Amino acid sequence: MKINRIAMIGAGSWGTALALLLTRQGYPVTLWDRDVDHIRQLAKDRENKRYQAGHPFPETLQVSDNLEAAVKGVECVVMVVPSHGFREVYRQLYPMLMPGALLVSATKGIEIESGQTMTGIMRQETPNDGKHLHFGVLSGPSFAAEVADRQPTAVTVAFADTDAAKAVQHLFSTDTFRVYSSDDVIGLEISGAIKNVIAIAAGICDGLHYGLNTRAALMTRGLAEITRLGVAMGGQPQTFAGLGGMGDLVLTCTGNLSRNRTVGLKLGSGLTLDQALSEMKMVAEGVKTTKSCFQLAKTLGVEMPILEQVYQVLYEDKQCADAVRELFQRDLKQESL
Numbered sequence: 162m163k164i165n166r167i168a169m170i171g172a173g174s175w176g177t178a179l180a181l182l183l184t185r186q187g188y189p190v191t192l193w194d195r196d197v198d199h200i201r202q203l204a205k206d207r208e209n210k211r212y213q214a215g216h217p218f219p220e221t222l223q224v225s226d227n228l229e230a231a232v233k234g235v236e237c238v239v240m241v242v243p244s245h246g247f248r249e250v251y252r253q254l255y256p257m258l259m260p261g262a263l264l265v266s267a268t269k270g271i272e273i274e275s276g277q278t279m280t281g282i283m284r285q286e287t288p289n290d291g292k293h294l295h296f297g298v299l300s301g302p303s304f305a306a307e308v309a310d311r312q313p314t315a316v317t318v319a320f321a322d323t324d325a326a327k328a329v330q331h332l333f334s335t336d337t338f339r340v341y342s343s344d345d346v347i348g349l350e351i352s353g354a355i356k357n358v359i360a361i362a363a364g365i366c367d368g369l370h371y372g373l374n375t376r377a378a379l380m381t382r383g384l385a386e387i388t389r390l391g392v393a394m395g396g397q398p399q400t401f402a403g404l405g406g407m408g409d410l411v412l413t414c415t416g417n418l419s420r421n422r423t424v425g426l427k428l429g430s431g432l433t434l435d436q437a438l439s440e441m442k443m444v445a446e447g448v449k450t451t452k453s454c455f456q457l458a459k460t461l462g463v464e465m466p467i468l469e470q471v472y473q474v475l476y477e478d479k480q481c482a483d484a485v486r487e488l489f490q491r492d493l494k495q496e497s498l
């Protein structure tokens with residue numbers, strides 16, 4: 162599969178960092194955003210001062226507010242809009258896609274209304290009209306700012322089709338960005354979405370001034386919850402121990418660049434959810450994913466005690482310290498997944 166042109170759909174922090182990564186390798190990329198003024202500003206500055214300042218755009222990075230112009234005749238479309246806007250944007254762009262195109266979701270979330278992952282949304286919104294599109298995911302421990310800074314980073318790309326996975330793996334791989342391939346699309350998506358919920362919990366614990374023991378316990382039991390739900394949804398157990406699972410969980414629960422961890426820190430320090438979110442200009446997907454995942458876990462009958470407590474803190478005004486206390490008062494049990 163030869164990829165000549167790429168469309169990056171979403172000019173936030175991550176879409177911009179990925180567009181920089183590809184254009185620095187010489188690939189032609191069109192970066193699209195819904196916000197016309199934002200696109201005008203990017204075209205004028207040749208830099209994304211709002212979301213990824215300090216990184217001038219290479220010549221092959223074009224910007225556009227015209228979705229059709231951005232995706233027409235393009236072999237690889239990377240979707241990087243937040244999960245709550247994903248379906249609407251995909252609906253608009255689907256008719257313009259060329260047959261056989263590779264659709265890569267770099268978004269980490271689960272839609273609240275449907276409980277669908279991003280590739281699930283694309284499949285739902287794709288009529289059976291013979292376009293033969295391929296749906297995959299790129300995920301792993303990768304703060305956008307560090308990728309833009311060329312810090313060595315490793316991620317995973319998953320497609321059901323091995324050739325599609327290899328094509329996207331090779332497309333994104335550079336001297337400082339190492340891409341592994343996988344065929345476990347659902348496992349990788351679930352890992353990337355739910356680690357954000359555990360990162361909120363990690364932030365809460367740090368905001369409450371609990372120690373490193375607490376954080377280690379939370380991350381380990383959090384990974385058990387991610388794995389339980391992911392396997393119930395058809396993921397492969399080893400995916401959750403990989404870059405998109407354990408790797409991204411470690412990064413987001415410990416790294417201060419994480420927006421989700423930051424929301425948790427603010428909650429643990431006594432702010433309300435509204436106050437915490439009003440101080441952020443970027444998206445913290447874990448807030449919405451907590452709700453979608455809470456519903457999914459109930460539907461599938463999967464036990465997720467940490468997630469339940471985060472849900473009650475975010476949506477039922479539970480005190481953070483009470484949530485931690487309740488987790489420790491649960492019945493004693495054997496350690497297992």
Ligand SMILES: NC(=O)C1=CN([C@@H]2O[C@H](COP(=O)(O)OP(=O)(O)OC[C@H]3O[C@@H](n4cnc5c(N)ncnc54)[C@H](OP(=O)(O)O)[C@@H]3O)[C@@H](O)[C@H]2O)C=CC1
Nearest residue numbers: 172173174175176196241242246268269304305443444446
């Ligand atoms: N930043 C990171 O380090 C990483 C992020 N991700 C994931 O990438 C996705 C995008 O995050 P990120 O780029 O960081 O987000 P940012 O907050 O940096 O930017 C969000 C972008 O999405 C746009 N947007 C907001 N709402 C909608 C909508 N309803 N429809 C279309 N576009 C919308 C915003 O436009 P506007 O300015 O007009 O609101 C903005 O361009 C998330 O799922 C995130 O989890 C994954 C890996 C790393």
Ligand SMILES: O=C(CO)COP(=O)(O)O
Nearest residue numbers: 301302303304419420421
């Ligand atoms: O997913 C990320 C890094 O891999 C970014 O995490 P946050 O959205 O919490 O900043």
